[in-house]
Amino acid sequence: MTDVDEQGRPEPPLAANELDMLLGFLEFHRATLEWKCAGLGAAGLAAKLPPSRMTLGGMLKHLAFVEDYWFSHTLHGREPQPPWDSVDWSAEPDWDWESAAGDSPELLRELWSESVARSRVLTTEALAVGGLAAGGLDRMASRSGRDGSVVNLRWILVHMIEEYSRHNGHADLLREAVDGLVGE
Secondary structure (H helix, E strand, O other): OOOEOOOOOEOOOOOOOHHHHHHHHHHHHHHHHHHHHOOOOHHHHHOOOOOOOOOHHHHHHHHHHHHHHHHHHHHOOOOOOOOHHHOOOOOOOOHHHHHHHHOOHHHHHHHHHHHHHHHHHHHHHHHHOOOHHHOHHHOEOOOOOOOOOOOEHHHHHHHHHHHHHHHHHHHHHHHHHHHOOOOO
């Protein structure tokens, strides 16, 4: 059984195998973002700290996109699904961040939580195909990057931990500015 902290976040294991450690830290950081965005309405999710244009709502939408991009598109080779499939990313590289201002808090939370749920399933699928002996964390992604390089599941999990860690630092500052909520 996983211990949870006072904010309801699952504590990463103190001693575990590599897979459980990576998944534990990723789940902790996902729960941290959820906590930092909890209870906020449209104004709170749209609040900015100039000169940055970053918002908590934009962060939810951005991380929903990042989840889908790495686990669905890159790892499993699937085509983007709505709303990502209709975006001209070369014309609007920050669409995920900027378009969040027009979305309701409910839509942003739903988009993010559905992306996270899909990513969990896709990670399980990637690990289950033939069992851990068939690749496990060494399973290579189905799609290469723009430069032709191909990453493995281990890299994707570490990258997602890094992505959430960085943005959770931003979320700390934004949430404190909105209503004074502080905490790691």
